[in-house]
Amino acid sequence: MSTLSLQNFLQKNTTLDEEESAEVASAFKPIKVRRNEIIEREGNICGHFYFIHKGCLRLYEIDKKGNEITAYFAFENSFITAITSLITQKPSRDILIAHEPSELMVIDKVSFFNLTERYSPFKLFYNKMMEFAFIHAQMRIYSFLGMDGIDKLKWVLEHEPMLLTRISSKAVASYLGMTNSTLSKLKAKL
Amino acid sequence: MSTLSLQNFLQKNTTLDEEESAEVASAFKPIKVRRNEIIEREGNICGHFYFIHKGCLRLYEIDKKGNEITAYFAFENSFITAITSLITQKPSRDILIAHEPSELMVIDKVSFFNLTERYSPFKLFYNKMMEFAFIHAQMRIYSFLGMDGIDKLKWVLEHEPMLLTRISSKAVASYLGMTNSTLSKLKAKL
DNA sequence: CTGAAACGTTGTCATATGACAACATTTGCT
DNA sequence: AGCAAATGTTGTCATATGACAACGTTTCAG
Numbered sequence: 001m002s003t004l005s006l007q008n009f010l011q012k013n014t015t016l017d018e019e020e021s022a023e024v025a026s027a028f029k030p031i032k033v034r035r036n037e038i039i040e041r042e043g044n045i046c047g048h049f050y051f052i053h054k055g056c057l058r059l060y061e062i063d064k065k066g067n068e069i070t071a072y073f074a075f076e077n078s079f080i081t082a083i084t085s086l087i088t089q090k091p092s093r094d095i096l097i098a099h100e101p102s103e104l105m106v107i108d109k110v111s112f113f114n115l116t117e118r119y120s121p122f123k124l125f126y127n128k129m130m131e132f133a134f135i136h137a138q139m140r141i142y143s144f145l146g147m148d149g150i151d152k153l154k155w156v157l158e159h160e161p162m163l164l165t166r167i168s169s170k171a172v173a174s175y176l177g178m179t180n181s182t183l184s185k186l187k188a189k190l
Numbered sequence: 191m192s193t194l195s196l197q198n199f200l201q202k203n204t205t206l207d208e209e210e211s212a213e214v215a216s217a218f219k220p221i222k223v224r225r226n227e228i229i230e231r232e233g234n235i236c237g238h239f240y241f242i243h244k245g246c247l248r249l250y251e252i253d254k255k256g257n258e259i260t261a262y263f264a265f266e267n268s269f270i271t272a273i274t275s276l277i278t279q280k281p282s283r284d285i286l287i288a289h290e291p292s293e294l295m296v297i298d299k300v301s302f303f304n305l306t307e308r309y310s311p312f313k314l315f316y317n318k319m320m321e322f323a324f325i326h327a328q329m330r331i332y333s334f335l336g337m338d339g340i341d342k343l344k345w346v347l348e349h350e351p352m353l354l355t356r357i358s359s360k361a362v363a364s365y366l367g368m369t370n371s372t373l374s375k376l377k378a379k380l
Numbered sequence: 381c382t383g384a385a386a387c388g389t390t391g392t393c394a395t396a397t398g399a400c401a402a403c404a405t406t407t408g409c410t
Numbered sequence: 411a412g413c414a415a416a417t418g419t420t421g422t423c424a425t426a427t428g429a430c431a432a433c434g435t436t437t438c439a440g
Contacts, residue, residue: 061332187425188389371398
């Protein structure tokens with residue numbers, strides 16, 4: 001039963017007790033998605049949060065030249081959504097896609113924010129999550145501006161090695177801001 | 191009296207009423223800093239928030255090659271600090287510097303979070319600020335990965351034109367992830 | 381199982397940008 | 411005001427990376 005994984009996660013990462021964690025988790029609904037299934041579409045206003053029980057999701061957008069740019073990947077035991085659209089309530093430029101067949105726990109935005117109001121440790125968790133999302137984004141700006149390709153690759157090897165084992169080269173390249181052929185050549189050099 | 195500007199800001203940007211805004215603002219202390227004065231130093235654990243009454247601050251770090259990478263600039267009527275260090279309570283890799291002679295309102299972190307506990311609209315404001323800091327960082331990742339130099343320059347012209355009027359080229363270049371000579375040549379091309 | 385489509389690798393070539401240097405201009409200190 | 415230091419501009423040259431193409435490999439639908 002996949003609510004258990006979420007309940008467990010909440011007990012570990014918030015001060016919610018067992019019962020409260022179960023209550024919060026029960027507001028989420030399990031869904032399964034296929035590989036390459038699009039979960040949130042470009043142009044829509046995003047209205048859901050997703051907890052990943054199993055699998056891997058990718059958030060990306062398409063730039064002017066038609067190339068994909070990946071914002072981030074999320075794996076088991078983390079939350080993800082097209083957060084910019086969800087917060088601003090504007091049509092999303094982001095696309096959320098399942099990179100592997102995945103089992104998710106979904107909740108709509110209204111229910112989610114009801115939970116943050118009803119359970120203050122859950123609100124705290126949400127706010128901390130935003131803080132760390134910001135820190136991660138900041139770190140990436142620092143790490144990728146001014147690094148050349150080989151250094152970016154080494155950086156990922158050190159900080160997010162799972163990307164190189166579970167994620168397709170094409171998607172990793174779009175995360176590093178280079179073409180797949182360049183990434184391929186850099187890997188050969190290492 | 192510079193508390194007025196902060197009080198005003200709070201009244202406009204939170205649901206605090208006049209009296210509450212004055213109370214919150216009065217917990218901040220006015221300071222003046224000279225151009226190029228370092229406000230938060232690399233290696234220190236950052237313990238303050240700064241509201242900019244007048245002037246302009248820059249947050250940057252030094253990469254392995256010894257080059258500066260600018261995270262962001264903040265102008266009048268905004269908050270800034272070495273937020274990563276402040277949140278994680280680890281020594282800062284960031285340096286916070288006054289890019290112009292500036293008048294700031296300072297508050298230490300403990301007092302700041304006391305305010306967020308005592309005034310829930312202020313807490314809400316802080317959380318919204320984090321959300322938008324994240325969105326800005328995300329937008330920058332999208333905008334700068336995969337854009338070439340000339341497109342980055344156009345992007346700044348459109349989205350943050352103040353950078354080109356008030357900020358030195360060197361600092362702008364370090365924000366765009368290019369050298370100052372490249373930026374200079376690109377500006378000539380435009 | 382089989383064929384088509386997507387993906388990954390490797391090559392060539394063109395080009396944007398970094399490194400460095402010379403010089404002009406601006407800023408800041410006394 | 412006047413000198414020294416920092417910043418900005420422009421040139422040359424070297425190089426990393428993108429664009430494109432050819433080809434092999436993997437994935438996936440029927």
